[in-house]
Amino acid sequence: MSTELTITVRPLPVADEQSAPFWNAASTHVLALARCSRCASFSHPPDLVCPNCHSTDPGFVFTPVSGRGTVRSWTVMHQSFLQGFDVPFVLVDVELVEQADLRLIGRLFDGPDAPLGIGDAVTLAFEDVAAGISVPAFTLEGPR
Amino acid sequence: MSGRMAASNRVAIAGYAQSAVERHASTSLGALAVETARAAMADAGLGDGQVDGFVTGSLFPTSGSHAAEDGVSLVTANWLAERLGVNPRYAAGFQGFGQIPGAVSMAVNAVASGAADYVLMHRALHNPRGRYHENDMREVRGVQQWTAPQGYFGPLAMIALTYNEYVQRYGATREAMAAVLVEARKNGARIPWSYWHDRPLSAEDYLSAPMICDPICRYDCDIPVDGVAAFLFTSAERARDLPHPPVYVSGYATGSPTTRRLPMHWPLDDVMGVGAETARRLWAAAGVGPGEVDLPQVYDGFSPFVYFWLEVLGLCPVGDAHRFVADGGIDSDRPGSIPALSGGGALGNGRMHGVPQMLECYLQLSGRAGERQRERVSVGLACHASPHFGGAVVYSAEPF
Numbered sequence: 052m053s054t055e056l057t058i059t060v061r062p063l064p065v066a067d068e069q070s071a072p073f074w075n076a077a078s079t080h081v082l083a084l085a086r087c088s089r090c091a092s093f094s095h096p097p098d099l100v101c102p103n104c105h106s107t108d109p110g111f112v113f114t115p116v117s118g119r120g121t122v123r124s125w126t127v128m129h130q131s132f133l134q135g136f137d138v139p140f141v142l143v144d145v146e147l148v149e150q151a152d153l154r155l156i157g158r159l160f161d162g163p164d165a166p167l168g169i170g171d172a173v174t175l176a177f178e179d180v181a182a183g184i185s186v187p188a189f190t191l192e193g194p195r
Numbered sequence: 196m197s198g199r200m201a202a203s204n205r206v207a208i209a210g211y212a213q214s215a216v217e218r219h220a221s222t223s224l225g226a227l228a229v230e231t232a233r234a235a236m237a238d239a240g241l242g243d244g245q246v247d248g249f250v251t252g253s254l255f256p257t258s259g260s261h262a263a264e265d266g267v268s269l270v271t272a273n274w275l276a277e278r279l280g281v282n283p284r285y286a287a288g289f290q291g292f293g294q295i296p297g298a299v300s301m302a303v304n305a306v307a308s309g310a311a312d313y314v315l316m317h318r319a320l321h322n323p324r325g326r327y328h329e330n331d332m333r334e335v336r337g338v339q340q341w342t343a344p345q346g347y348f349g350p351l352a353m354i355a356l357t358y359n360e361y362v363q364r365y366g367a368t369r370e371a372m373a374a375v376l377v378e379a380r381k382n383g384a385r386i387p388w389s390y391w392h393d394r395p396l397s398a399e400d401y402l403s404a405p406m407i408c409d410p411i412c413r414y415d416c417d418i419p420v421d422g423v424a425a426f427l428f429t430s431a432e433r434a435r436d437l438p439h440p441p442v443y444v445s446g447y448a449t450g451s452p453t454t455r456r457l458p459m460h461w462p463l464d465d466v467m468g469v470g471a472e473t474a475r476r477l478w479a480a481a482g483v484g485p486g487e488v489d490l491p492q493v494y495d496g497f498s499p500f501v502y503f504w505l506e507v508l509g510l511c512p513v514g515d516a517h518r519f520v521a522d523g524g525i526d527s528d529r530p531g532s533i534p535a536l537s538g539g540g541a542l543g544n545g546r547m548h549g550v551p552q553m554l555e556c557y558l559q560l561s562g563r564a565g566e567r568q569r570e571r572v573s574v575g576l577a578c579h580a581s582p583h584f585g586g587a588v589v590y591s592a593e594p595f
Contacts, residue, residue, distance in 0.1 A: 062332045064340040094455055096341040102455035123462065124363070126355035127409035128346060132258060132328045136346045139409075144356050144460070156356075156457055157345045169363045178345075186344045 059180050061135035069097055072113035077185045080177045082118045084153070085111035093150045118175025119192070120145040123154070127163045139163045143189055145173055157188040165191060200446045200480040202307035204594035207434035207441035208557050210239025210427040216390045216545040218322060220421035225266035228319045228423045229278050235425035240438040241313060246427070248285040248311025249276045250301040251318060252294020256548075258349040260330050261323040270319035270423070285311040293449055293585030294318060295549030295577070300447045300586075302428040314428040318550050322419035338458045350497070351416060353459040355408035358499040360463040362410055367502070367517035369410070373398040374520045375501050376414050379536045382527055383543020383551075385567055390420050390545035415498040420545035424554060431594060442560045442590050445574070446481025448473050449586030461581060470507035470582025481589035483574055485509040488589070490559055490575035491533060492552035495540035500581060501525075505535060507582045537569065549579025553588070560592040 066074040069085075076083035085097035088110035092103035101109035124144040131138055141159040146152060159165070160176055172192040177185040212234035214220070214227050222230075236246055249272035255263045265274045272286040285305045289297030295318060302314040328349040335343045342348065361367055380396035383389045396414065404412040434441035450473040452465050478484050485491075485508055493504035502516035510533055511519040519525070527534035538555025541547060556575030558564040578587040 060333065061346075062335045062343050064344045065334045065336045066340075067336065070340060096338065096455075096457060098455055124356040124360040126352055126359055126411070127406065128352065129405065129409060130351075130407045131346060132326075132330055132349040132351075133343060133346060134331055134333075140346060142345065142347050142352065142356075144462070152454070154457060154460065154462075156342055156347045156460065169360070180344065188345065 059135050061180055062133055063181055063184055064186070069111070074184070076113060076115065077177065077187060078183050080185060081115050082175055082187055083113035083115045086114040088112055093153050095153060095155065116147060116149045118147070118187070120147040120155070120173055122167065122169060122171045122173060124169070125159065125167055141167070143173060145189055155187060157186070160188055160190045167191075197476070197479050199482045202303055203445050203480065203482060204443040204591060205431050206303045206306045206428055207431050207443045208426050209429050209434045209437045209441060210439055211235055211554065211557055212238055212425050213388050213550070213554060214423045215388050216420050216422040216547060218390065218418075218420060219324075223267065224319050224321045224421060224423070225270055225274065225278065227421065228270040228275055228317060231423040231425045232275055232279060232315055232317055235315060235427050238439070239427040241427065244281070246281060246313045246315050247283060248302070248305045248314035249273070249281070249283050250287050250289070250298045250305065250314060250316045251275070252289035252298045253319070254294055255321060257323065258328045258330055259323070259326060260332070261325070268321045268323060270317065275317060283311070285314070291449065291451060291584070293549070293580040295553055295579040296447050296449055296586030296588050299444065299553070299588050300449065303444050303447065306428055306430055312429060312433065315425055316428060317423060317425040318548060319423045320420065320547055322421050322546070327419045342457050342459070350459065351408045351411055353461055354497040354499060355411040357461045357463050357466060359410055361499060361502060364463070365514040365517060369402055370398070371517040371521040372415070372498055373401040375495070375498050375525075375536070376401045376542060378520070378525055378527065379495055379540045379542035381543075382537055383539030386539050386544065389539055389543060390418060391539070391543055411497070417496050417541035417546040420547065422545060422547050424547065424550040426553070426557065439563065440561045440592070442557050442592060443594050445483065445589040445591045445595070446477060447586060447588040448476035448480055450476065450583065452583050461583070466503050466581055466583045467507060467513065468583070470503060473582060473586060474507045474509065477587050477589060482595070483589060488574050488576045489572040490537065490556060490569070491535050492538055492540070492555050492575065492577045493535045494549055494552060494578040494580060494585065495536060495542045496546065496548065496580070498542060501535070503582050504578045508576070510535070534569070549577060552577035552579065556590045560590055
């Protein structure tokens, strides 16, 4: 799922040396997260030291993940403190299936009226916010 | 090391001053800090040149597009010392969250070590013109690039996720949280310097307020203000020679999580897990337990913190705070209840961070609370910030 590209005043991420592989992958609608080359654990966001094995040379490799996960919490935003967001919108705190406690926060495309509960399954989506810039988001997974 | 704090009850508060708490002060924050500091020194009976230590936590806690400028939107220890004409033997700032227990710990350590004899601890908070947390950034660099592009930004969205976890897990209702707001504003309405003086809040007002970040509404957040408070710390021996009854610092504890998280992401299990360890450290350092505290003052800059602190301190079972407050458990006018917001907290005073909690402990334990004076209070406890990033201090009217 993707959204129509319009000129946005939403704040856009500025990739840096560490985050560039993440945003490059996102622009092709792939979620790639930093994985330590020493202990193979994911870190999101990545850090200078691996949060799991504490290696100062984690050699993070951005590795594609499924983007499937479960809802750990959510909020309905009725006011945005940033420009360019139409309210209300839903933000979900998602635990990804690849690793315990690996979290990603993003918009839920289903909207504020969709029934939502802790533990609900979600799947990855992307918002195309500007040319070459896409931001991870989620949709509720249908009945399996 | 996990036993009783070596300096327990050896350092005391000897005096204080609290400015008016206003939406926008008529003077600069720096001038207000200088005036408040002078008033605290005079209150403690100290003359010019006696204060030789200055500590604070100076964070300007906004996510908005506002400049952080010393003397204008924040006041550091060194800025204040210079304007008071003092070359301090000791001046330091606490950098973490929980600025009040953090700065108190530095004041205690400075006095106990002999780094300074009379330490002025202050907290200056500013409400800038314009929306407090609004930010017009068009590009996001650094750590916020992982969340702001999605619209996750600022502390209200942060606490909304944590609070909704609590609401979903334990079935907490808005009616229960209304009891917290009514209690904070009831007590704040009785305090002459409070922004909310003479302005209590009804449960109906709370329940009819629109959501900002559901389940957080406007009243769940303290209101930004200009205000300064200052406290004078010295040794227990020196304090006994000063005009007011000393209030002793029995112990303090802080903590911070080790789990890597997205910016401003505070899962409930982090809050409660690290908070439980902070509480354990506090009881060990102070040499008391929750049953011996007459006057616990929980932090309430966002209303859900009241639940989290009540539970990590063991004042009610985990998951039960919402029922506890709904049943009048923190009603300061009801005999037998725990007066956890008797000082009005931040919700009942304005965004003074953990100052109202600390000030209530000081005023009640020194017998200086005037018409609000409570009977038979001997041990107080003042919390600040989230249990997993902040801390707490135990105060006593008597050394033990």
